[in-house]
Amino acid sequence: MAVLAEQVRVEKALNQAEKKKLIFLICSVLLFSVMNGTMFMIAIPDIALSFSLSPSQVSWVVTGYIVIYAIGALMYGKLADIYPLKRLLTVGLSFFAFGSIFGFFAPNFEGVILARIIQAAGASSIVALVFIVPIRYFPEERGKVLGIVSSTMAFASGVGPVIGGFVAGALNWQYLFLISAFVLLTIPFFWKWMPDEQKNEGKVDILGAAFIALAVAALILFITLFNWWFLLGSILFFGLFTRRIMTHDNPFIRPDVFRNSSFRTTIFSGFLAIMTMFGMMFMLPLMLSEVNGLNTLYIGLTIFPAALTAAFAGNVAGSLSDRWGGKRVVYVAFMLMISGFLLLSTFSGSPAWVIGIVVLTSYIAFPFLQTGTASLISASLPKNEIGVGMGIYNLFNFMAGAFGGAIIGKMLDYDSEILLNPLSQAQGPAIIYSNVFIGLIGLTLVNGCFFYFSLRKKTE
Structure with a gap:
């Protein structure tokens, strides 16, 4: 009750101007956090060339970052149930900026890896805590603000490769580190604009x-x-963790969180949906490179309009979430995903400008999916467990991204001469891409049925 009373007090203390400033601030740092991941994916070939690295060696620039980023999202989520968000963000942004500055001056590859790990330890606080801010400070406009946050993520995912390709090409890949260091300037504004909270x-x-x-x-x-x-090793440590939460008086995650059927269903269904979406995002640049022969810069420019459209769609998703509830918004996301995958399957092998148009539908689904699932998570948990609940949600999202990329990568290793989509005119290497998009439709249909039948008796 004390936690709830404190959150009500904070909500009433914020006027409209302060709310707008806070939303702008969290979206600004989120933009840097998400861009930091996508920019460096573009720079991988240049980093390998600078240090004469093999593909397996240079992959640690991305792998090391993802591992720490995923773990950090869960840790900061748990800490948010105890410590003030302002304090946690200050720590996270400081790590993010320090890692960025260190990376810019890193003299060798080992230094680059260390810088990426420090960056991830800080950047993970941003993605973990910005989803908690709307739930804690904007309960009456929760869906709207979550939609804005999700839009920012979608936009950053699209603009990151464009900026990364331009900066790495015009200057040097090390300047990508310097871009992220600017988050340090936001810390004074967080202390000025973010409400004061007591430690729980x-x-x-x-x-x-x-x-x-x-x-x-x-x-x-x-x-x-x-x-x-x-x-x-993963199975062993998951077993030890399960035993720990079942026997410890104050476990890291309380077992009753997983007994919540609405929470479980949303986490699992969200995992499958995000895995599908990230699989599409992973596959699209490969298709534009192999089938359409585009270089990195033109791939980014082809995808950018879809990311920009998704940014505007987030406002719609947020408003609908407040009006309809998260469940219906998730259904809209599933319908958009199925429509988008069907269009991509049908037009695989078409000119790049056509792909740039048909991919709009798939990208628009992303803010609807994130806004709907985040709203459901926040509605299914008590206030004092929302932090760790959102931490688990973010953790599963990152693992879904890793699974999606790995599975799609394996599927694309196989050639196919059988075209599953009768509407498609794909030929040669475009056939396998068209078929995989059909597979994504099948997975989305199964996921949608699971989500519907699991939650049909639940109220939001």
């Missing part, structure tokens, strides 16, 4: 946190490197 009672189970961190790290390493020892 509670402490973090360090051993339980270590078990889940090692389990997640091993699982992501297995997905990216396909080493079975990592899978065995």
Whole structure:
């Protein structure tokens, strides 16, 4: 009750002008956080050339970042249930900026990896906490603000490759680090514009946190490197974590969180949907390169209009979430995904400008999906567990992205001469892409049925 009373007090203390400033601030730092990941994916070939690295070696620039980013999202989510958001964001932004400055001056590849790990330890606080801000400070406009946040993520995912390609080409890949260092300038504004909060009672189970961190790290390493020892290690640490939360008086994650059927269903269905969406986003640049022969810059320019459209769609998704509820918004996301995948399957092998138009529908689905699922998560949990609940949500999203890329990568290794979509005119290498998009439609239909039948008796 004390936590709820404090949140009501904070909500009433914010006027409309302060709310707008806070929304602008969290979206600004989120933009840097998401862009930081996508910009460096573009720069991988240049980094490999600078240090004479093999593909497996240079992949650690991305892999190391993803591992720490996923774990950090869960950790900061848990800490948000205890410590003020202002304090946590200050720590996270400081790490993010320090890692960025360190990376710019890194003299060798080991220094670059260390800088990326420090960056991830800080950047993960942003993606974890900005989803909590709308729930905690804007309960009456929760869906609208979540829509804006989701729009920012979609836009950053699209603009990141464009900026990354331009900066790496015009200057040097090391300047990508310098761009992210600007988040340091936002810290004084967080202290000025973000409400003051009191520390809540509670402490973090360090051993339980270590078990889940090692389990997640091993699982992501297995997905990216396909080493079975990592899978065995992940199973072992997940087992130790499960035993810990069942026997400890104050576990890192309370077992009753997983007993919540609405929470479980949303997490699992969201995982499958995000895995599908990230699979599409992973596959699209490969298709534009292999089938359409585009270079990195033109691939980014082809995708950018879709990312920009998704940014505007987030406002619509947020408004509908407040009016209809998260469940219906998720249904809209599923319909957009199915329509978008069908269009991509049908027009695989078409000129790049055609792909740039038909991919709009798929990208618009992203803010609808994130806004709807985040609203459902916040509605299904008590106030004092929303932080860890959103941490779990973000963790599953990152793992879904890793799974989606790995699975799609394996599927594209196979050639096919059988075209599953009778509407498609795809030929040669475009056939396998058209078929995989059909597979994504099938997975989305199964996921939609699971979501419907699992929640049809639940009220939001």
